[in-house]
Every structure is written in structure tokens, then in C-alpha cells.
Amino acid sequence: MTQKRTMTINSRSYDWPTRPAVVICLDGCEPAYIEAALASGAMPALAGMLANGGTQTQARGAMPSFTNPNNLSIATGVPSSMHGICGNFFLDPETGEEVMMNSIRFLRAPTIFAGFYDAGARVAVLTAKDQLRELLGAGLDCASDRAICFSAERAGATTRSLNGLEDAAAWLGRPEPQVYSGDLSLFVLYAGVRLLAEWQPELMYLSTSDYIQHKHAPGSTEANAFMAGVDGALGGLLAGGARVVLTADHGMKPKHHADGTPNVVYLDQVLAAIPAATGARVILPITDPYVAHHGALGAFATIYLPTGIDPTPVIEVLRQVPGIDEVLDRKAACLAYALPPERVGDIVVTSTACTALGTAPDKHDLTGLDAPLRSHGGRDEQLVPFIVNGPLGVATEDLRNFDAWQCATKVFT
Numbered sequence: 001m002t003q004k005r006t007m008t009i010n011s012r013s014y015d016w017p018t019r020p021a022v023v024i025c026l027d028g029c030e031p032a033y034i035e036a037a038l039a040s041g042a043m044p045a046l047a048g049m050l051a052n053g054g055t056q057t058q059a060r061g062a063m064p065s066f067t068n069p070n071n072l073s074i075a076t077g078v079p080s081s082m083h084g085i086c087g088n089f090f091l092d093p094e095t096g097e098e099v100m101m102n103s104i105r106f107l108r109a110p111t112i113f114a115g116f117y118d119a120g121a122r123v124a125v126l127t128a129k130d131q132l133r134e135l136l137g138a139g140l141d142c143a144s145d146r147a148i149c150f151s152a153e154r155a156g157a158t159t160r161s162l163n164g165l166e167d168a169a170a171w172l173g174r175p176e177p178q179v180y181s182g183d184l185s186l187f188v189l190y191a192g193v194r195l196l197a198e199w200q201p202e203l204m205y206l207s208t209s210d211y212i213q214h215k216h217a218p219g220s221t222e223a224n225a226f227m228a229g230v231d232g233a234l235g236g237l238l239a240g241g242a243r244v245v246l247t248a249d250h251g252m253k254p255k256h257h258a259d260g261t262p263n264v265v266y267l268d269q270v271l272a273a274i275p276a277a278t279g280a281r282v283i284l285p286i287t288d289p290y291v292a293h294h295g296a297l298g299a300f301a302t303i304y305l306p307t308g309i310d311p312t313p314v315i316e317v318l319r320q321v322p323g324i325d326e327v328l329d330r331k332a333a334c335l336a337y338a339l340p341p342e343r344v345g346d347i348v349v350t351s352t353a354c355t356a357l358g359t360a361p362d363k364h365d366l367t368g369l370d371a372p373l374r375s376h377g378g379r380d381e382q383l384v385p386f387i388v389n390g391p392l393g394v395a396t397e398d399l400r401n402f403d404a405w406q407c408a409t410k411v412f413t
């Protein structure tokens with residue numbers, strides 16, 4: 001019997017997979033989307049997989065329950081305190097400017113992809129939006145024959161030297177999808193099915209977008225149709241012989257009143273009534289170039305106070321505001337949520353399942369919000385599905401979504 005090879009990346013141990021290891025991060029997949037789609041018969045491949053030895057459970061995602069922090073947690077196997085990416089924006093205290101965190105220079109830990117690639121593995125990383133491609137592709141040389149990394153958003157413009165594949169849209173025979181579409185995600189998944197068959201990667205990460213989930217509730221016709229598309233791709237991956245872990249970056253909750261208008265706590269307005277908060281700045285880390293489907297309204301905010309101001313009286317007032325879930329100072333928040341302190345404000349605020357956080361009404365463009373607001377960012381959107389086509393193979397106690405690669409690469413002897 002050959003000795004089982006293992007890899008250590010960010011102080012965690014991974015088996016060298018003996019068959020293709022695939023992790024799907026289904027963006028914004030509140031567990032109810034899968035439960036409703038299964039119940040309606042829209043996911044026959046998943047139902048068959050679960051009936052034949054598959055495992056369906058749930059895991060806790062990283063905080064804040066946003067896309068980039070969780071994708072990087074899954075990609076590195078560790079929380080934001082170690083990899084550094086805790087949102088799309090943070091405030092640079094030196095310059096007072098809001099800085100975008102979507103760049104490799106803010107990433108402090110190697111990805112599992114880079115670790116395996118350096119050790120000789122073939123690795124494919126496919127994302128829906130291009131903004132995640134750079135971060136997730138860190139350390140991969142796509143000009144070699146062993147790495148493919150591209151986004152569905154730019155599928156028509158991929159090159160052999162930069163992405164490892166020339167014109168991915170033509171290769172897959174699907175047009176480059178619109179960025180605001182469910183097709184953006186399905187492109188990623190079906191490209192994954194084809195790559196598995198043609199290229200046999202040792203590791204393949206498929207990360208989708210949450211466009212459908214922001215607009216449509218679990219069990220709706222649109223959500224079930226999307227999940228049926230996901231199921232078709234899942235069936236292809238299973239047929240291709242992969243060990244597949246299906247998880248998500250975060251859940252998704254309705255954050256609107258009965259009449260469909262958004263239910264928002266505007267923090268600038270709350271802080272304006274607190275004398276101790278004079279000069280405070282609110283940062284909403286959900287803000288990114290694609291806000292039409294949520295208007296930059298999430299469930300997590302961080303507040304910077306002028307230097308030397310005691311946050312305690314501000315925290316006490318904020319805790320009394322209906323719709324606010326948890327208010328912590330920097331130290332407590334970094335401890336509770338595993339965040340990097342130098343990229344977090346003096347105060348961290350989360351909102352409840354049915355409430356969103358904003359700055360001021362005139363700072364949010366809600367004209368693109370053509371469906372009642374659904375969003376994420378807080379503790380109530382932290383629970384995600386964790387599904388694998390076999391035994392789990394990792395400890396079940398406090399399972400995290402960023403245990404996905406330990407599970408996917410697990411070799412049973």
C-alpha cells in the first residue's frame with residue numbers, strides 16, 4: 001500500500017485527493033432553497049445522491065456573512081482574522097479614505113489552491129464575478145498547463161496565458177452571460193462539468209453569484225428553476241467521478257416590510273442623535289460595484305469614531321435600537337467573529353433577520369431594487385448547507401463552511 005500523502009496549508013492538514021475534489025460555493029444559498037427545491041422534485045440528482053450514501057448537514061459560515069470574506073475563508077481554510085479579507089471595503093485610518101479590499105495585496109494567507117498547485121496538482125478556479133477571480137487565483141500561474149482560473153462575467157475574453165483557456169464562452173458553447181442573471185452562475189457550474197471531463201483537475205472550486213437569491217425566496221418558481229439548473233450540473237459532476245462538497249458563503253433573509261418596502265435602520269440618523277458619536281463614520285462592507293440587487297443594504301456595519309472617543313456610550317444607545325441584533329466594540333467583535341482588528345472600526349453592528357443596515361436614505365440607490373429587499377451580512381445568515389456525496393470525513397462539531405476543502409480532499413482508507 002502506498003503511503004498517503006498529505007499537505008499542510010495555513011496549519012491545517014489536507015489529504016492528496018485520489019479522485020477530483022470539487023467544492024461548489026453556491027452564493028447566498030440559504031438552506032431553505034435546497035430543502036424547497038428537493039421537496040418540489042427540482043433536484044433529482046441531489047435526491048439520488050442523498051439516497052445513495054450522501055451526507056446533508058449544515059455549517060456555520062464566517063462573519064460578516066458576506067461573499068468575499070467567506071469565499072476567501074473557504075479558499076484558505078481559515079477565518080478573516082488570518083487571511084485578512086473581511087469585506088469589500090474598510091476605512092484606512094491614515095488617510096480617512098474608504099479602501100477596496102478586492103486586491104491580492106490585502107490577502108495575507110496562501111490559498112489551498114496555491115498550496116496544491118505549488119505541490120504539482122492541477123487546479124481550476126471558476127468564479128461568477130470577475131472581482132473574486134483575482135483574489136481566488138492568487139499564486140496560480142495559468143500560463144502553465146496546471147491552472148485554469150476565469151470568471152463567467154468575462155468568459156468571452158479569457159486567454160490561454162492569463163486564464164489557462166482561450167475564449168471560455170466559445171469553448172463551452174454558451175454566450176458570455178449577463179452579470180445580473182442566474183445564467184452567470186450556471187455558466188460556472190456547467191464549465192466545471194466540462195473541465196472535469198476534459199481536464200481532470202485534482203482540485204476544482206466553483207463559486208457562483210447570489211443574484212437569484214437576492215430577488216427570489218426559497219420555493220419560488222424562479223428559485224426552483226435555478227436550483228434545477230444547479231442540480232443538472234451536480235449530476236454531471238457526480239457522473240464525472242468527483243468527490244463533491246456543496247456549501248455556500250452565506251444565507252439570505254427577507255429584509256422588508258409587509259408592503260414590500262425595505263426594513264432599514266439608517267445608522268447615520270441614529271448616530272446623529274447621540275452626542276458622543278459626533279464625527280462617526282459608518283462603513284458598510286457589502287458595498288461593491290454590483291449593488292443594484294441589494295442597494296448596498298446588508299446586515300453588518302462597522303463604525304469609526306474620531307480618535308480617542310470612548311465607544312461605550314454609543315454602543316449602549318445602539319443596543320436599544322429595534323432591529324439591531326448585536327453591538328460590540330472592536331476587541332469583542334474581533335474575538336467573537338474572528339476578524340482582523342486593523343480592518344474593523346471601533347464598533348461593529350449587526351441587524352436581525354428581517355432588518356437591514358444603511359447609512360442614510362439618500363446614500364442608497366434603490367432604483368435597481370425591483371423586488372422586495374433580501375440580503376445578508378449578520379449572524380442570521382451565517383448558517384449554510386453542507387452536502388457531500390459520501391461520508392463527511394471531518395469532525396461534525398461546529399462544522400464551518402471553510403472546512404469544505406478538508407472534506408472534499410478527504411481520502412478514506
Ligand SMILES: [Zn+2]
Nearest residue numbers: 027028067249
Ligand atoms: Zn455571496
